[in-house]
Amino acid sequence: MKFVLAPDSFKESMTAMEACEAIERGLRSSFPDAEYIKVPMADGGEGTVQSLVDATGGRIVQCDVTGPLGHPVSAFYGIVGDGKTAIIEMAAASGLGLVPKEERNPLITTTKGTGELIVHALNAGVRSIIMGLGGSATNDGGVGMAQALGFRFLREDGTEIGYGGGSLSEVTRIDSAHVDPRLQGLQVVAACDVDNPLTGAHGASAIFGPQKGATPDMVKQLDANLARLANIIERDLGKEVNDTAGAGAAGGLGAGVMAFLGAKLKRGVNIVVDAMNLADKVKDADYVITGEGGMDSQTVYGKTPIGVAKVAQAAGVPVIALAGSLGTGVEAVYEHGIDMFFSIVPGVCTLDKALTDASFNMERTARNIGTLIKHSKR
């Protein structure tokens, strides 16, 4: 018997690896000698660094960088086991969680710290980067990141603009003469959590600006500034970034990584599926078990359980999903390769209690599933 355990992290209760371990403990009571392949998954959002580090025997690197408001913050990134690839979650350096609610203002917040994480990783000798986009406090089109890497964004009079989405109204040209030479030959893939374009009614500013503190007037200004940046990028760097799906992720950092790092944008879970060689691992499995904290009608839009289910389905392996909460419309997942899903929560209780008991609840549910499978095989 072979089980592939490929859950996402359960927000605020279990890392993906902890979820794998709890599932394995539960199944082992019926299948003590089965093969358990633990594949801690992620979709490019929070937990991606931890999952890829855990899966590859890599390490987490802590470092101080410029935070979204320009003050130092303590951030981190991961280096996978072979030492050649870094995993960066932009939110670790430039995330909304780093800015108190009353100080949120995308006119001034910068992605410079994300660029500093890249410099740190380059100093550590990496040749490729997987970058998770989402959860940002910024709307600067990745200009702060690019500034940290040596790009200069110049005003009419040749001086450099300051930080934030507001300053982009002053850019008249981009000077690439002093860019870090190590960017040549660096491979970057960006894991986007959304597929919005850079600008317009569905763009970064209109859709995600308000949650970062933008008023309706600010949204207009930010949107116009990103459109201006896209035009200057096209003229000075020869890259068309506005309409690519994902360009609007993380306040336009999606566009920025394409323009300044030559990055490819992908759906986050697909990047992790590739990085983990999931297709190889599920080939001869009897069951694939996936899951995440909450599953609902949104799960089918590229979340981890669906990304995992697609791979399992292609290999003809049945998929079981385990979740904390099952929300409205979760039945949609049946159409996307998930054969059955279960909540691990035993009954009505507070969220605090469900989060505290997560690993016990997971183990018990997995144990019941294991017993059912064992008896069905008689």
Ligand SMILES: Nc1ncnc2c1ncn2[C@@H]1O[C@H](COP(=O)(O)OP(=O)(O)O)[C@@H](O)[C@H]1O
């Ligand atoms: N062990 C758990 N039991 C019950 N609910 C949980 C558990 N873990 C997480 N949740 C709930 O599910 C929500 C979504 O979690 P998750 O799907 O992991 O996050 P995201 O949607 O950001 O990927 C959490 O905010 C929490 O309310």
Ligand SMILES: O=C(O)[C@@H](CO)OP(=O)(O)O
């Ligand atoms: O950072 C952002 O602008 C958005 C979209 O990428 O993130 P989230 O989906 O976490 O709101």
